[in-house]
Amino acid sequence: MKLRYEKSVRVMSDIMGYCHLIGCNRFKVDFEMKETTTEITIVAEVPNITEKQLKEMTKLLNMPRQHEVEQYYWNISGEEEIDNELSLAGMMTDEATVDYAEGVLTVTVLRCEDSSEA
């Protein structure tokens, strides 16, 4: 998979942008690239998040991986200043978990590298 680092950074930026939009100003990020996977964990302090927002975030980040959409549109992701719906981040990741407890939002996403090379 080409541009592995760049794409993973865009996913991270997209999620951080979304967290910022819902009121977070302090993040802790764990970014780990392994041989075939990239795991990103973002811990964000969010004073108030509604149940609806949590459900929406979980749904969007758990969208099925869309390799062809990623290939064409990945450059758009990470534009956190404006409208951010997390759809693209969801399409660029294989697994996602979203937890919220005591004002702390923890988002973990996993990107698996495409093994079906030509």
Place this chain on the structure above:
Amino acid sequence: MQERRPAHAHRHWRQRLNAYDLILISLGLFVVAALIADPPIAILYGLWNIFTHTGHLLTDYVAVGGVGAALINAVITGLCGVGLMHRSDAKPNGAIIMALWLTIGFSFFGKNIFSMAPILYGVWLYSRYQREPFRNYALVALLSSTMCPIVSEFNYSGLFDPLFAFVGSGLLGILVGFFIPIISAATNRVHGGYDLYNIGFAGGIIAMFIVAVRNSLGLPVAPTLEVSDGNNLFFAILLYVLFAMWCGFSLFDERRETILPDQKRIAGHSGRLVTDYFLLYKESAFLNMGIMGIIGTTITLVLGAPLNGVSIAGIITMMGFGVFGKHPRNCLPVMAGAVLFACVNQTPLTTPSNIAAILFCTGLAPISGQYGWAWGMLAGVLHTAIVAHVGQVTGGLNLYSNGFAAGFVALVLVPVILAFRRGKEET
């Protein structure tokens, strides 16, 4: 011992049909309509005319080959598109459904399988070069057919020796197909996702270079204008039946009670790239597709414009993007701006360029969806003003010339809007 039945055997026949099957059913409707419109011999003769035409803007395949041949041309490209997606194991999503309909729509207006083939091969070569599965490039491969006239115009312009023209056009198509994934990925950042027709923006830049080189060599692209008229009743019936079918396909969603609430949710999105209504709302999104098609057809007819290859491509494009960013709330303000400007500019309201601008300006719908109807209307005005000029720069070699124009509008307008908003927030 009880025999085990496959999992799909428990599913209702409606749930066994996927989006590709529904597109194939729609193409079946086109075949029936073609056979009603013209006898098979006339269709074959018309197809020959279409395949051997330059096909650059503005070439209406209904005028070139007749109603039946234009419909069958759309069926052939549609079948190839669906086949390509199956072969590359690309599962249906909003982007692919949109790209398939875009391809089908533009088969009335410049695309055919012979002009597409070298470009698709170029994209495939690029995927091999990158050592990635073609599936990853399936979407951009479909969209890259915006450059079809690069191939057909070179081959049939009459400027070159026939053998050189045939070989040269193929090589040029392969070259463009090889580079378009790189350029189109880069242009996304220019407009930040506010031009839904990004590939049109990338294609416009490529076409601009090619036209510049050809002009320098004294081989300019001759402008063309071939449009049909007089088929409004036939095409109106066909299109309304098609859109009614897609409204009906939304009933294939298991969660029928959510179909109408989902339309409200769809209307709540800005539509900025990448917003995939099919992944978010499943078959419910097909109702939005049908509605978008009905709006496009009705506005064309109300304005008194002909339903021909140009307007049908615009209408079907609106329908296709009904699953990938467009909805009535973000499209109508942009269209209103385009209609307003078309009423006051120097060309009559129903000229093909005005009608194309009114239908295709909806590529800027995310501006309206994100920043409100007033900015949306301004986007429509600017788009209609600029589109005729950028068409000249690309020599009609980029089919999605409205995407090229929309890219410039988004590039200028979005930073201005953001600056005003920031200024407002600071005061």
